Amino acid sequence: MNPSRSTSWLLPLFLLPIAMGACAGSPIQHPTISLIEAEKLLQKGKGTTGKVRQALAILEKIRVDQLDEIDQQRYLIDLSTAHFMLQEYWEAFVTLKNFPRDFPSSNYLAKAEELEFNAGSRIAERGRNILGIWRDLDDTVAILEHFLLFYPTSNFIPDALRILGEAAWLDKDYDEVISRFSELLEKDPRGIWKELATYRIAMANFYKLTGPDYDLEALEAARRELVSFLKTNIHNPKYLENARKALAVTLNWIDQKNIKIADFYIRVSKPKSAAIYLQKILRRPDSEFRDQAIRRLRQIGEPARGFQGSNR
Secondary structure, eight states, X not given: OOHHHHHGGGHHHHHHHHHHHHHHOSOOOOHHHHHHHHHHHHHHTTTOHXXXXXXXXXXXXXXXXXXXXXHHHHHHHHHHHHHXXXXXXXXXXXXXXXXXXXXXXXXXXXXXXXXXXXXXXXXXXXXXXXXXXXXXXXXXXXXXXXXXXXXXXXXXXXXXXXXXXXXXXXXXXXXXXXXXXXXXXXXXXXXXXXXXXXXXXXXXXXXXXXXXXXXXXXXXXHHHHHHHHHTSOOOOHHHHHHHHHHHXXXXXXXXXXXXXHHHHHHHTTOHHHHHHHHHHHHTSTTOXXXXXXXXXXXXXXXXXXXXXXXXX
């Protein structure tokens, strides 16, 4: 028997799937080729959304498990880039969220770092609408807090801390404002955000106060921060004006607090202790409570030891 003749009837069965594939369209190409095509579209698509959307469509169809590890890293960078170019910043972040954990030695890590920071900063930039209402504040904070955790030595850290500090400022979380901007000054003491950071810290300490009934230590801390800021070379006139007004209010509250503490010691017959707080008021010649302090000192038989100059 001729073997070729005996199997000839099987050939149509082997060729049938190929013929059907040809009729249905082109064969499925290797995912790496699709990756290269998407990258070309991304390169051409700068400034236009059409090609970027084409690239994204190709990327979303790729079977990632069929790529080797290097191409998987490329894929994630490309996918995040496509989302970023379409201003889908949260999706760009989510795509790369686990990248530094999964590929800590990757050659693409610097690009992942840049994309993640830029995603957080772009959300922050577009966050405030024309009515001054902040949108997507939580998204910005979530991205940049993740960024600080996974890229602690990044050159973008000062900018990330500045944005987080500003987000806390808008949220009126003044303890967080102080924490973020203090860390910024620690990591970048002579950077471009120094004036903003020292101003925010000083004013956050002030806004934490609720008046003369607040804790004296906190009142003094606010005074010290405001004085320290005002001793710097201030370029922003609004910062200067606001800090001066805040200091005047703080000094007034401190004097009121000292009067109240002195009155307490007078009631419990401790004139020496009362005199300590009354003398503090006299150290500031322009205090509104100077005359009250002098009268109380006379009442308890203590001398009024006034000082020239100001404790500012």
